[in-house]
Amino acid sequence: MGMYGAFLLSQWSRAMIQENEIVMLIIGLGVFIFVLGNRPQLKRIPHADWFLPAFYLLLAGWILTVVENILWGEVLNYLEHICYAAASLLLAVWCWKVFRGKKEAI
Amino acid sequence: MHPVAVFDTITFLGSLTALVLIATGWKRALRRDAKLLLGGFFALLMLYGLCLFMEWAGITTALDTMEDFIGALLPMFFAFVVYAFLQEISGRDLRISEDRLRRILDSVQTGVVVIDPEAHTIADVNPVAAEMIGSSREEIVNKVCHKFICPAEQGACPITDLGQNVDKSERVLLTANGTAMPILKTVVPVWLGGREHLLESFLDITELKQAEDALRASEEEYRSLVESTEDSVYLVDSDCKYLFMNEKHRSRFGLPQEEVVGSPYSRFHSEEETKAFVARVKEVMEIGKSLWHEYRSQRDGRYFLRTLSPVKGADGRAVAVTVVSKDITERKSLEAQLQHVQRMEAIGTLAGGIAHNFNNLLMGIGGHLSLMSLDADDAEAIRDRLKKMEQLVESGTQLTSHLLGYAREGRYEVKTISLNQLVAEATDTFGMTKKEITIHLELADDLLGIQADYGQIEQVLWNLFVNASDAMPGGGDLFVKTMSVTHDDMQGKLYVPKHGSYVLLMVTDTGEGMDEKTIGRAFDPFFTTKGIGQGTGLGLSSAYGIVKAHGGYIDVESKLGSGTTFKVYLPASEKSVQEVARSAPEVVKGTGTVLLVDDEELVLEVGKELLEVMGYRVLAAKDGKEAVEIYRENQDDLDIVVLDMVMPGVGGGETFDRLKEINTNVRVLLASGFSVDGEASQILERGCNGFIQKPFNMKELADKIGEIMSMP
Numbered sequence: 001m002g003m004y005g006a007f008l009l010s011q012w013s014r015a016m017i018q019e020n021e022i023v024m025l026i027i028g029l030g031v032f033i034f035v036l037g038n039r040p041q042l043k044r045i046p047h048a049d050w051f052l053p054a055f056y057l058l059l060a061g062w063i064l065t066v067v068e069n070i071l072w073g074e075v076l077n078y079l080e081h082i083c084y085a086a087a088s089l090l091l092a093v094w095c096w097k098v099f100r101g102k103k104e105a106i
Numbered sequence: 107m108h109p110v111a112v113f114d115t116i117t118f119l120g121s122l123t124a125l126v127l128i129a130t131g132w133k134r135a136l137r138r139d140a141k142l143l144l145g146g147f148f149a150l151l152m153l154y155g156l157c158l159f160m161e162w163a164g165i166t167t168a169l170d171t172m173e174d175f176i177g178a179l180l181p182m183f184f185a186f187v188v189y190a191f192l193q194e195i196s197g198r199d200l201r202i203s204e205d206r207l208r209r210i211l212d213s214v215q216t217g218v219v220v221i222d223p224e225a226h227t228i229a230d231v232n233p234v235a236a237e238m239i240g241s242s243r244e245e246i247v248n249k250v251c252h253k254f255i256c257p258a259e260q261g262a263c264p265i266t267d268l269g270q271n272v273d274k275s276e277r278v279l280l281t282a283n284g285t286a287m288p289i290l291k292t293v294v295p296v297w298l299g300g301r302e303h304l305l306e307s308f309l310d311i312t313e314l315k316q317a318e319d320a321l322r323a324s325e326e327e328y329r330s331l332v333e334s335t336e337d338s339v340y341l342v343d344s345d346c347k348y349l350f351m352n353e354k355h356r357s358r359f360g361l362p363q364e365e366v367v368g369s370p371y372s373r374f375h376s377e378e379e380t381k382a383f384v385a386r387v388k389e390v391m392e393i394g395k396s397l398w399h400e401y402r403s404q405r406d407g408r409y410f411l412r413t414l415s416p417v418k419g420a421d422g423r424a425v426a427v428t429v430v431s432k433d434i435t436e437r438k439s440l441e442a443q444l445q446h447v448q449r450m451e452a453i454g455t456l457a458g459g460i461a462h463n464f465n466n467l468l469m470g471i472g473g474h475l476s477l478m479s480l481d482a483d484d485a486e487a488i489r490d491r492l493k494k495m496e497q498l499v500e501s502g503t504q505l506t507s508h509l510l511g512y513a514r515e516g517r518y519e520v521k522t523i524s525l526n527q528l529v530a531e532a533t534d535t536f537g538m539t540k541k542e543i544t545i546h547l548e549l550a551d552d553l554l555g556i557q558a559d560y561g562q563i564e565q566v567l568w569n570l571f572v573n574a575s576d577a578m579p580g581g582g583d584l585f586v587k588t589m590s591v592t593h594d595d596m597q598g599k600l601y602v603p604k605h606g607s608y609v610l611l612m613v614t615d616t617g618e619g620m621d622e623k624t625i626g627r628a629f630d631p632f633f634t635t636k637g638i639g640q641g642t643g644l645g646l647s648s649a650y651g652i653v654k655a656h657g658g659y660i661d662v663e664s665k666l667g668s669g670t671t672f673k674v675y676l677p678a679s680e681k682s683v684q685e686v687a688r689s690a691p692e693v694v695k696g697t698g699t700v701l702l703v704d705d706e707e708l709v710l711e712v713g714k715e716l717l718e719v720m721g722y723r724v725l726a727a728k729d730g731k732e733a734v735e736i737y738r739e740n741q742d743d744l745d746i747v748v749l750d751m752v753m754p755g756v757g758g759g760e761t762f763d764r765l766k767e768i769n770t771n772v773r774v775l776l777a778s779g780f781s782v783d784g785e786a787s788q789i790l791e792r793g794c795n796g797f798i799q800k801p802f803n804m805k806e807l808a809d810k811i812g813e814i815m816s817m818p
Contacts (some may be wrong), residue, residue, distance in 0.1 A: 020174035094124075102425040
């Protein structure tokens with residue numbers, strides 16, 4: 001194990017990772033696998049180009065909220081909240097397009 | 107306030123906006139369950155954003171527990187949303203599929219009925235099926251299927267055979283007005299609405315059935331037509347195998363249809379017949395047109411007129427050949443009898459014309475003899491008369507050869523001859539026999555030769571001259587002219603001459619002429635203006651036939667009281683003219699002993715003198731028996747036997763065979779008034795050394811004997 005590995009291990013041992021974050025991440029990754037498995041069908045959702053990236057951003061946020069406890073806590077925390085905000089905006093745009101735009105049912 | 111709180115505010119507001127949009131936007135964008143799940147997700151996200159904002163804005167940390175709880179719920183809810191979307195998508199696919207199926211069912215021209223096999227009811231029906239049944243869709247759907255679909259065949263209801271396909275079976279559909287409609291039905295099980303149904307499709311085959319019935323009736327008509335005919339009718343494929351044979355033809359073989367169909371032609375015919383038939387079938391299939399021919403069966407010797415016609419496939423190419431074979435044995439027999447009768451009649455009438463010609467010849471010979479008796483002291487004049495008499499005899503010989511030709515036993519000889527020479531000789535002879543007619547000759551100097559049989563063209567001349575003579579019973583002028591012309595000079599005729607050069611012979615008399623009606627029939631066989639027994643009516647017709655056979659044309663121009671002109675056009679030849687010798691030939695003399703055998707004493711006497719003049723020693727025998735005896739006694743001295751073929755008692759053939767028994771190397775020259783065909787050729791095949799046609803002159807006899815004597 002190199003120096004970097006030793007550093008990560010030392011950080012991990014000192015980290016204050018919350019259980020709920022781990023649960024959120026595990027469920028999120030499970031959903032991610034489910035989404036990947038049904039990607040062709042999900043691509044048929046109207047304006048899926050807005051909807052699916054929103055999920056990927058949420059997933060990124062869930063990953064970052066765990067990782068920030070290990071290293072670069074401040075930076076990754078920012079990134080986590082940015083991901084949530086961006087996902088929220090993308091979903092708002094998607095809802096606008098679907099519910100207010102051209103009438104295109106799933 | 108921590109800057110992160112700003113992003114949490116955006117998260118909160120974005121989620122809130124999405125929630126508002128779901129609540130207020132187009133209601134049909136999503137199904138209600140999916141919409142509720144999505145709304146729940148946005149509500150959780152919004153609360154999550156709010157909790158984060160509270161924490162990072164430093165307002166309170168009391169919401170941390172809720173934040174953790176919502177954080178765990180968020181991905182789960184998203185999974186529910188995704189699942190709802192997938193359900194929505196698959197539901198939409200199903201709706202599209204069902205809609206497409208509905209459209210297909212509505213658009214196909216086949217009746218389609220969906221049957222619920224458990225309830226025995228009609229679950230659905232397409233417009234075509236409804237129309238065929240004669241009721242509306244509403245009246246049919248949910249009704250018991252047996253009421254409409256297969257009322258007459260409940261025992262064979264496909265529902266009882268659930269799960270088994272019924273493929274294109276002919277059934278009956280009971281229509282609303284009670285009539286039974288013939289249908290072609292196909293039944294397949296289908297999975298609809300989570301249960302197995304039966305999809306029945308059926309086609310109205312009423313017209314098809316009617317067409318089938320009409321076709322069957324038509325086939326029956328044709329079959330009875332073919333079967334009832336007295337002609338043999340059969341069909342063969344390209345390999346000459348029988349595909350069909352009618353009763354008449356089958357009766358020749360005594361076999362049923364099943365046994366002959368598929369049999370090759372060669373099964374019932376000889377190899378030679380099969381070979382010829384295969385070639386004709388091949389030809390018909392290649393050219394795609396009918397051919398006919400007469401054919402004599404080796405099976406029973408009967409004659410048939412056989413017509414082979416191609417049977418063409420969809421691509422227009424022949425796939426089989428129909429043969430119609432008509433028995434013409436009786437007709438052939440009648441034809442042969444008729445031809446024989448006609449031939450006898452023609453020979454009878456021709457005899458008159460020949461007698462006429464012979465009379466002319468005899469008249470010429472008689473005239474010369476009379477003149478010779480007056481010029482008895484003038485040797486030169488006598489020799490001249492003798493030459494002319496010899497020419498007349500030669501003409502008589504040719505006349506008999508024409509008779510043989512008419513009997514199809516003689517042989518014609520076509521060579522390049524000069525029409526001028528022929529005209530000069532014929533007019534010279536004719537002039538001597540008809541002193542009351544003045545002949546005016548105008549012969550072209552540069553006249554081209556013609557490819558012709560000398561004797562036949564001479565016959566044409568004689569026929570024209572005799573015709574002119576008959577037209578001028580009291581004498582007159584006969585103008586004979588020859589000239590070279592081309593097809594351009596033959597315009598305005600009823601015929602279109604072939605391109606090229608021609609030799610024209612014009613024979614004009616100053617006789618009584620002919621009216622239009624007579625001109626129209628001038629060349630008709632047996633047509634004559636003379637009284638019964640005075641003319642054969644064959645002169646001009648035979649002239650016409652001879653000219654046509656030589657590729658020429660013959661015209662007649664005449665007016666009553668103004669004479670008649672015959673124009674004969676014969677194709678000119680570029681080949682050099684072969685002179686026809688008429689003068690007394692030089693006789694090659696020989697040595698040796700000849701046995702002359704002939705039952706005619708006159709011929710025996712003259713022949714003996716001729717041979718002796720030629721330098722031979724001659725032993726004579728008046729029949730075959732005597733000839734054999736003389737030969738047996740003198741075989742060492744005898745060099746050649748001149749043997750007459752037709753003799754009473756022991757004939758020429760038998761005599762030849764006996765001589766051969768005595769000496770296998772005996773040299774025999776066969777002489778006969780008949781042609782070389784027939785018995786003469788058989789004797790020649792048995793080893794006879796040569797043949798000479800009677801009457802012969804001294805040179806011909808000398809040449810033949812010399813030829814045989816020189817054989818090794």
